[in-house]
Amino acid sequence: MDIVVCVKPAPDPKFWERIQLDPITKALRREGIPSVLGPLDKRALEEGLRLKEKYGGKVRTIAMAPLGARDNLVETLAMGADEAYLLSDRAFAGSDTWATSYALSKAIKKIGKFDLIICGEWSLDGSTGHVGPQLAEFLDIPHITRTVAIEFTEEGALYTRSLMEGGCRILETSLPALITVAREINTPRFISLMGVLEAENKPLTIWGASELGIKPEEVGFSGSPTQTGEIFMPEMKRKGVILQGEPDELIAEVIQKIRQAIG
C-alpha cells in the first residue's frame, strides 16, 4: 500500500500573538515564529502509519513550504514515514490553494504510483480545507473529506465514515483516492527516540519548480487565481456595563437584561 501524506507546516500557534501587521507594506510579519506540524497533519500521518502497519507498503510525506520547514519533515520521518519531500522555491511564494494543489500534484506524479493520499481536513493557519479536494481534482481521483474511520474491502475498495452536519456518511470509493481526516480519527503517536535515530537515515528530497517542470507563472502570486488584498486585525468593540456586588442585586440586573433581549 503506497501512501502519500500531505502536511502543511505553519507558524506555531503558541506565538501567534507575535504576528504583526506591518503598517507600511500591510503584509503580515511572522519572522522568528517557528513552524510546526498542525494537529490534523499528525493525524493524517498517524493514519497512514497505521495502514502501513496493517497492510505493508510505504508512507511518504510531502509539503510545500519554505526551507525552514525541513525540520518538520524530519519530524514526519521520525514519526515513522519512509521518505519525505519538501517543495521549496521562491516561485512558490504567494501560492493560493489552487497553485499549491497544482504543485503538489506535479510532485506526487513525479514520486510515482500511489494508492491513497491523506491530508488533514484543514491547515493550522489558512484553514480553508481546499487543498485536499483540489489536489484530488488535479490527480483525477475521487476524494472524501472529514473522514473519521477507514477500512479496505477484500476487493480493494475504500470504505470511509465521514462527518457531516447532524451525523455521518458511509461511502465506498474505488482506489486510488484521497481522503482528508478530521480530528476524531485517531490519536497521533509520540516521536520515539528510535524514530529520531532512524530519521537520520531516511531520504529527504527537496524539489524546486524546475525539477517539477513547473513554470514560475503557473504558481506563486502570478499563478494564483485568488489574491490577498487588505489585511486587518479585527477589533472587537462592544463596551457595556460591568457589575460586581451582591448576588441578589446582580441577578435582578441580569433578569432585566434578559427581558430586554427576548421580551
Next chain:
Amino acid sequence: MDFQLSPQLELLRKSIREFAEGAVAPRIPHMEETDEVPWDLYREMGKQLYMGIMIPKEYGGTNLGNLARMIMIEELARVSASIGMAMQIFHLGIAPLTDFANEEQKKKYLPSLAKGERLATIAVTEATGGSDPTGIQSTAKLEGDHYVLNGRKCFITHGHVADTITIMAKTGEGPKGFSAFLVEKSFPGFKVGRKEKKFGLHGCNTGEIVMENCLVPRANLLGNEGDGLKICMAGISEVGRAGMAGCGLGLIQACLEASVKFANERILGGKPISQHQGIQWLISDIYVDLEASRLLCYRAAWLRDQKLRCDTEMALAKFYATEAAVRCAKKAVDIHGGYGYMMEYPVQRYYRDAEILIASAGTSEIQRIIMARKALTSFK
C-alpha cells in the same frame, strides 16, 4: 564557538518531552500518593533504548553521547525529578561497565542493559562512608573461584530491583585497597534490606542492600583488584554528577514555567502579579539561574563527548545547577504565595524534590573542595 544544538538533538529533546508530558506526567499523582515505582514506564523507555544512550552501538546502545544524555535527563526531570533521577542512576550503573569492563563482561551485560531488560545501579555508600568513600567497611575475600562479599550498603537507588549492581568493597588496605564487582541480584547471599521513606522524589526508591557471604564469580571483578576507587569515582564524578546537574536543570525549567504561568494568571491590585516588579525580580533570578546552569551543564557534557578532562567542569555544573534548583524551587513557591504550599500546585513537589540533589553524587561541599583545588592551582 557554536551554541546551537544540532537539529537531531532538538528533535531528540522534542521526542523525550512528548514522552515525558504524555506518558510520565499522568503517573505523577499516583507516584506521589503511593511512592510506587512505575515499572511499565521504565520498560517503555527501555524499548526506546533510553538506558542505552551512552552504550556503544556494538553492544546494542545508541551511543548518542553525554550531551544527548544531559538533554534526556533535563527533559525527564522537567516533568518528574523522580523519573529523571531513575534514568540518571540507570546510566550511572552502566558507566563502570562501558568504561572499565573487559570484552566478555561487556558482551554479557551491556546488550540487555541497553534495552532496559535488566536494570543497573551502583552501590558505594555505606553508613561509615559517604562523602569519604574510603570509610566503607564491606569486604571481598577471594576464595577459589569466587569473591565472598560481606557488608551493607545504604541509600542505594534502585537497590531493590536492579539486576546488575556495581559494588565497591575492600580487598586490601589503603587507597588501593578497594575493588569493584559486578554483582547480580540473583547471586547467593545478596539480599535487599530496608526501603527508605523520603520526603520527596516519590516513585524512585532508595534503600539498603545486604551482602551476607555473597558469592561473586572471579570473572565479575571489574578491572583489577585495587581499581575499585578509581572505577567507582570515575562513574560518580563524570556520569553521576552530570546526571544530578541535569535533574537540577530540568527542575529549574519547571520552576520557571510554573512561576510564569501563575504570575500571568494571578490578579492582585488590578493586574497580573507578573506586572509587579517584585515578582519580576524573582522571575529574572530564576531565569538567569536556568541559563547559567544550562551553559555549565552542556559544556561539561560536551567536554566529556570530546574525551577531554572534565571533572572540575562537572563539579561546577553539579554544584551550580543543584544549588540553583533548591533556591529556584523556593522562589517558585514564594511567587505562588499561599498556593505554593498546596498540594494541588506542582511547585511544592519541585521544592521537596530539589533538596536531595545537593547531597547526591558528591555533596556541594565535596564539589567546592574539587573546584577550590582546581582554582588554587590554575589561577596563580
Next chain:
Amino acid sequence: MKDLQAKKEIWVFIEQQEGCIAEVSFELLQAAGFLAQKLDQAEIIAILLGHKIRDLAYSLFSFGVEKVLLADHPCLENYLTLPYTRVISQLIMKKRPEVFLLPATTVGSDLAARLAARVRTGLSAHCTQLDIDEKGKLKQVVPAFGGQVMATILCPRHLPQMATVRPGVYRRAIGHEKTPVIEEVPVELNPADLRQKVLKVERAKEFTCSLEEAEIVVAGGAGIGNREDWKLVERLAEVLQGTVGGTRPPLDEGWIREEQMIGQSGKTIRPKLYIGVGISGVIQHVVGIQEAKTIIAINNDPKAAIFQNADLGIVADFRQILPKLIAALEKRK
C-alpha cells in the same frame, strides 16, 4: 464571447437533503440579493441538484431568485462529489457567472473546492463578509490564524468568483417574489464520475435546535471546572428554552459535541441573547458571537476579555449566580 450587455449572474448553490432545503441556502440568497443590487441588478440564479426535487425549486422564488437551474437524476439523489462537480462545472463552463456562492458546510466546502479546481478559478473559504468593490469585483473577507487576522480576498482574473459562507453569517432573505423560471439541465455522467457510492447516512441521536438557528444561546467555557458545574449551564439553557454552546475546553472534556462549539473554528451565531458563563473571551470565540444582539457575560475574573465584548458583564462566581438566576427565572414562568 460573453455578451457584455447581458446582466451579470450571481449563482447560489442550494443545499438540500432528503427533500429539505438547508437554512443556510436561504441565508446565501440574502447575501446574493445584497450583492446583486451593487452589481447593476445582477440576476440571482439558484443551482439545485437532486432527485425528484422539482417541487423544492418553487420555494425559492420568493427569495429573489430569477431562475433555478435544476438537475434531477437518480445519481444525484445523495451528494457525491464527482457527479455534482460534473454537472455544475459544465454549467459554469457554458455560462461563467460573475459570482458563485456556496455554503461553508460539509457538502458546500467539498463541492466548492473541487469545482474551483476543475474550472480554474479562485475560491475563498468561510467568508464572514462579502461586498463589491469600486471595480465591480467581489470582496471576500476571511479569517486566518484562528480569527486573529482578517484578510480580504479578491479573484481579479477569473470567473466565477467563488466563495463559501458559514451558516449564521447572513439572515434568511425575505422578499421580492419572482416569476418561477426553471431550466432543466441535462445530466451526462462518465463512468469516472461513478467511482463512489453512498452506503449509509447516519443521523446523530438527539435532535436539538442548531446553534445557528437558536434565538437564545447559553455557552460555558474553561471556567466551568467540572461536569457537575456544567449541568448549571445546561439548566440555564433549559429554563430559557435556549441552546447550549461552548468553547474548546468543554469540547475537549466531552461536555459538548463539535457542532456546539462557538468560534472561529466552530459556529458563528446570531442569537437575540447570548449568555457566556466562565468564558474568558479570547478572540477565537468572540468572533463567533459578535453578531449576537445582546451579550451577557458571567466570569469571576474582572479582567476577562469577554467583558470588553459584553453588553452586561457580571463579575461573580457562576456557582453562586447561576442557581439563584435559574430559580428566579423559574418563578417568573
